[in-house]
Amino acid sequence: MTVRIGLVGTGTVGGGCIDILQAHKDDFKRHYGIDVELARVCSLSPAEAEAHGVGHLFTNDFNEVINDPDIDLVVELIGGTTFARTVVLGALAAGKNVVTANKALMATHGEEVMDAAAAAGKEIAFEASVGGGIPIIDPLKHSLIANEITSVMGIVNGTTNYMLTRMADDGMDYAEALAEAQAAGFAEADPSADVDGFDAAAKIAILASIAFNSRVVMDQVHTDGITAISPVDLEAARDMGYVVKLLAIAHRRPEGIDVRVHPTMIPDTHQLATVNGVMNAIYVVGDAVGETMFFGAGAGSGPAASAVMGDVLEVARHIEQGVGPIVGCTCTDNLPILPVEELEMKYYIRFSVSDRPGVLAAMTGVFAQHNVSVHSVVQRGKGTNGVVDVVYVTHTARERAIRAVIAEIAALDDVLHADPSVIRVEE
Amino acid sequence: MTVRIGLVGTGTVGGGCIDILQAHKDDFKRHYGIDVELARVCSLSPAEAEAHGVGHLFTNDFNEVINDPDIDLVVELIGGTTFARTVVLGALAAGKNVVTANKALMATHGEEVMDAAAAAGKEIAFEASVGGGIPIIDPLKHSLIANEITSVMGIVNGTTNYMLTRMADDGMDYAEALAEAQAAGFAEADPSADVDGFDAAAKIAILASIAFNSRVVMDQVHTDGITAISPVDLEAARDMGYVVKLLAIAHRRPEGIDVRVHPTMIPDTHQLATVNGVMNAIYVVGDAVGETMFFGAGAGSGPAASAVMGDVLEVARHIEQGVGPIVGCTCTDNLPILPVEELEMKYYIRFSVSDRPGVLAAMTGVFAQHNVSVHSVVQRGKGTNGVVDVVYVTHTARERAIRAVIAEIAALDDVLHADPSVIRVEE
Secondary structure (H helix, E strand, C coil): CCEEEEEECCCHHHHHHHHHHHHHHHHHHHHHCCCEEEEEEECCCHHHHHHCCCHHHEECCHHHHHCCCCCCEEEECCCCCCHHHHHHHHHHHCCCEEEECCHHHHHHHHHHHHHHHHHHCCCEECHHHCCCCCCCHHHHHCCCCCCCEEEEEEECCHHHHHHHHHHHHHCCCHHHHHHHHHHCCCCCCCCHHHHCCHHHHHHHHHHHHHHHCECCCHHHCEECCCCCCCHHHHHHHHHCCEEEEEEEEEEEECCEEEEEEEEEEEECCCHHHHCCCCEEEEEEEECCCEEEEEEEECCCHHHHHHHHHHHHHHHHHHHHHCCCCCCCCCCCECCCECCHHHCEEEEEEEEEEECCCCHHHHHHHHHHHCCCCEEEEEEEEEEECCEEEEEEEECCEEHHHHHHHHHHHHCCCCCECCCCEEEEECC | CCEEEEEECCCHHHHHHHHHHHHHHHHHHHHHCCCEEEEEEECCCHHHHHHCCCHHHEECCCHHHHCCCCCCEEEECCCCCCHHHHHHHHHHHCCCEEEECCHHHHHHHHHHHHHHHHHHCCCEECHHHCCCCCCCHHHHHCCCCCCCEEEEEEECCHHHHHHHHHHHHHCCCHHHHHHHHHHCCCCCCCCHHHHCCHHHHHHHHHHHHHHHCECCCHHHCEECCCCCCCHHHHHHHHHCCEEEEEEEEEEEECCEEEEEEEEEEEECCCHHHHCCCCEEEEEEEECCCEEEEEEEECCCHHHHHHHHHHHHHHHHHHHHHCCCCCCCCCCCECCCECCHHHCEEEEEEEEEEECCCCHHHHHHHHHHHCCCCEEEEEEEEEEECCEEEEEEEECCEEHHHHHHHHHHHHHCCCCECCCCEEEEECC
8 A cells, every 4th residue: 555645844854855755765665665655745835845846746725635535644844833733633633643843842732742643543753853863752762661761961952052062162152153053054043942942942841751751841841041151161161171062951850850951061071072063962861771872963954854754654654554553642650840949960150240359259258158169269361341250160059049149149239240151060 | 461571591681681670560561551571581590580589480491481372572682593593483483572682693594583583473673682772773673764874883892892992092902901801891701702893793784784675694794803903003093083993884885785894993073983981882874864873882781681671562562552563674675795805995004014124115115016005104113123013094995905915015025023903994
């Protein structure tokens, strides 16, 4: 039999999927006995469909795809949580299997989507929602299930990793790095989803849900972006044997799930430390397997389409063999999400302060008052215009205490000249 | 229903599997609805079974496992290609599904085993045969199948990677590194399988077969070990911006499959270059996904048992759902294996030669005679006892020509004092 595919969305990833199908359709049949055919293509742009040679399959009405009785599998690549949700839920309700690359949808409405798939007895697959072409959801749902997963940490946003790499290697400041990333097409005109960490937050919500068998939604992820990071932070980190990455972090703690996204200092010997430019990597620790890492391109037409088409072929293989969904929702537990204020770790904090006598003593006094033990305090660079950078690195401290320290220092008369740069440390 | 498991082999990996089952049996049921029970344990050592609390399940006769009508799934962890082959084929013939960690079996009798599984309509799974706990066979058989895979390169032997790391970082010579690895339990008393590259050859045969959809057996893999490597090679590599790793390499070329195991110089910026100690990593390049890498512990009780039990749970899941084998043998093509003599690459060759006038001219003349273009020639260290190291790095040359050069230099009167160290270069 032939499995007929309806594709909704013909942008970068959708175009990549069409290209893969055209290049390798015969290989899929010969190697795996999987016979797939693109039956319908839906988007707002007939020109995009025509550019990939499938203008004859075009419609601009997604209902024509999800209600076509000849279509077995709908691929949703339009993104967002409004139309995409309608398409995905509509396709499942109409008895189609669904493949999506939509991280926002899965990280926000994942439970609803999984429930709809279960109710319909159909498959929902979403490997491409995290890490582009890197196989990570499949290993977590299959190869690694004999483990209790204790940590998942990833560089899952290529845009910010590119910017931080340029800032660290070439001394660019944030604005220069952003402008370059925008010019290169790595960052959007409105870069907020990347630089404020929301993209990474959606991805770690998905990974944590699978790894810990307990639903985490995007809004539960404490998220700090990279907008306050400056080259002086990256130099200071390097001098201490660390690098700074925007990490999406999820740890299983005895009390619950610790999940967050923020700029993070990691030792320069850590396997994630050499993941540079637009590359992504996800580091997974399990009680039996120990440390593992999955590395690759986190975005782009080819990598994302590789993941989407991997899902399409797997679902098609099941359809051809008459096999139903093998793994559904695995969020069987209901672990609490730990408030970030209660977490304990080490902190790097850079203050831009007035370069005058007494300031350092006053600030250090605030740390002492809150019982935050300071590992080192270093003035960096020469003061210009009466402003100087002072870098504190603490011993392990509670986030609540760190916040109190920062608030109190901010309230000191004529001390702070900018928001402090706070970088948490993972050893 | 409960899926009943018969375990054959209670050594390091078998013990790890029992431990996982005991720790997480309830989790598997709650999270995944997979209900597994260890029904029988076979080995030559009742003490090993007792040490893991399963002495009551012990037998020393594998026929009692493979012929037990209540057993659904046999796990073969005895290794080797004699008894293990009998157990695996016998279990399949008796209608059991089989999970194995046996690289030698799969790299030598893989076709026979896959055919037997297909004939029986049962599953054969072997994730643990390559890369210990690293999920690599599953991604190649599922997530990445939309790609034409062009290269698979791996550090797949922890023992030799540990030795090379110690030699590079601490200046140990080969014998010291081996003695330390043996003392630490990383190397066997007879280290040949590791240091001569045969273990890696079995693993790359398995990976190449899956990646290129064409059967490669262990004997077809050109294999050089690390016994001729000395610290001077590692220093020379470092000075040129390279590191030396024992790589298992498989490239898909227009003419066929290029597959080999040998010490290899790779740029120190390559993602594999920082994989040190006993860690393993497999680097995969596909036409859509680009570069990916899978990193983790390549051996040890926990990691190997993680992979074995991942397979066990997946097969058990299928048994409980009434699903037969989803992916069988995918070696549908019959690509030729390219003879190593015809390959072209760059070469590093270190000769220990007599420290006297005319030697360098004579040697360099031999390179010229065979039209092998030399990129650099450097004398390393001071000559002691009238012997000096001379290091050649060539431009791209054919292996056949390199071998002719070496043979001719070896035939020069009173020149060579030891076998040359040949390290191929991958850019």
